Amino acid sequence: xASYFFQEILPNExxxxxxxxxxxxxxxxxxxxNLNKTTQQSISPKDKRSFLRKILSKIKQAIKAxxxxxxxxxxxxxxxxxLIGKFRLSGEIHQWMYDRYSLSKxxxxxxxxxxxxxxxxxxxxxxxxxxxxxxKNGVIFKPDSLFVEARK
Numbered sequence: 001x002a003s004y005f006f007q008e009i010l011p012n013e014x015x016x017x018x019x020x021x022x023x024x025x026x027x028x029x030x031x032x033x034n035l036n037k038t039t040q041q042s043i044s045p046k047d048k049r050s051f052l053r054k055i056l057s058k059i060k061q062a063i064k065a066x067x068x069x070x071x072x073x074x075x076x077x078x079x080x081x082x083l084i085g086k087f088r089l090s091g092e093i094h095q096w097m098y099d100r101y102s103l104s105k106x107x108x109x110x111x112x113x114x115x116x117x118x119x120x121x122x123x124x125x126x127x128x129x130x131x132x133x134x135x136k137n138g139v140i141f142k143p144d145s146l147f148v149e150a151r152k
Contacts, residue, residue: 006031021143022136103148112150124149 120134
């Protein structure tokens with residue numbers, strides 16, 4: 001998905017954002033802004049200080065790589081553990097996945113009542129759309145979300 005999403009020109013852009021929502025649109029915008037910044041950066045022959053700074057930076061990186069090669073190797077060998085930890089701390093972990101049937105059944109079994117399938121735009125909560133928790137200006141943040149309400 002990333003190789004498709006981070007193309008210079010995104011085919012079927014409207015469809016893609018309908019599926020992944022505003023979250024995806026923001027990621028794409030950030031990517032394009034940074035892509036433009038990096039492609040616009042070039043070394044001007046007239047700017048010797050900038051050129052020297054870049055060379056010194058490369059030398060500094062090479063020295064660090066040499067001096068800290070054991071630490072770098074350890075990090076590279078164990079990066080998957082760091083990535084797992086970062087992911088689990090991000091709040092995006094799921095221990096269970098539900099569809100509208102299984103979640104409704106579970107709510108019913110645990111004595112909830114008035115179980116209703118909703119959309120991002122509707123709720124029994126007064127002025128729900130004013131809170132902008134799931135949508136803003138008619139755009140759903142995460143179109144693949146499940147919306148169910150119940151009373152205890």
